[in-house]
Amino acid sequence: MTNDNLKMEWPIAWSAVWVGALAALAVALIFGLAGIALGAHKVGVSLTNPRELGFGALVFSVCGSFFSFVIGAWITNKLVGYRLAEPAIIHGGVVWLVTVPMLLVLAALGAGTYFGGWYSGLAGTPAWVASHPANPNAAAIVSANALGAVAALLIGLVGSVIGGWMACGEPMSPWHKRVEQSTTARKTTF
Numbered sequence: 001m002t003n004d005n006l007k008m009e010w011p012i013a014w015s016a017v018w019v020g021a022l023a024a025l026a027v028a029l030i031f032g033l034a035g036i037a038l039g040a041h042k043v044g045v046s047l048t049n050p051r052e053l054g055f056g057a058l059v060f061s062v063c064g065s066f067f068s069f070v071i072g073a074w075i076t077n078k079l080v081g082y083r084l085a086e087p088a089i090i091h092g093g094v095v096w097l098v099t100v101p102m103l104l105v106l107a108a109l110g111a112g113t114y115f116g117g118w119y120s121g122l123a124g125t126p127a128w129v130a131s132h133p134a135n136p137n138a139a140a141i142v143s144a145n146a147l148g149a150v151a152a153l154l155i156g157l158v159g160s161v162i163g164g165w166m167a168c169g170e171p172m173s174p175w176h177k178r179v180e181q182s183t184t185a186r187k188t189t190f
């Protein structure tokens with residue numbers, strides 16, 4: 001058996017990845033703005049205590065970070081047309097990898113809070129820490145924001161893996177055994 005027979009390529013469909021990343025950003029923005037409209041997220045308010053974040057903000061942040069990446073990965077893999085779980089999950093992970101720097105740039109520009117309370121921690125030290133006198137809770141608040149951002153990103157990564165897996169059509173069971181297909185049946189054509 002030669003080395004060429006063992007090699008299996010998984011080309012990345014970059015156009016589909018960009019569409020999925022933009023879809024994930026759009027859905028995250030919709031969830032964030034819905035949370036603001038319903039009063040779950042507080043925008044422009046100087047939080048001096050991390051416990052001021054309510055249960056509604058938690059629900060909108062978790063659902064927004066999860067479902068935005070599920071939808072982004074699902075759209076990507078529907079555009080690509082992979083029928084096997086592995087390349088579909090890889091594409092979902094790449095959607096997440098492309099979206100994270102975009103979220104960082106948007107958070108640095110001040111738009112992070114519009115994506116939900118947890119994504120505001122991506123911007124680093126909040127502007128109100130530098131503009132107000134020393135706050136004894138500032139370290140706890142920055143730490144809570146960073147922890148929330150990490151949680152939102154990891155929940156988004158799980159969502160992108162699940163979204164890619166859902167899009168491929170394989171049963172979502174770790175005990176599923178696939179019958180080997182020919183290479184022409186691995187990708188659907190339109």
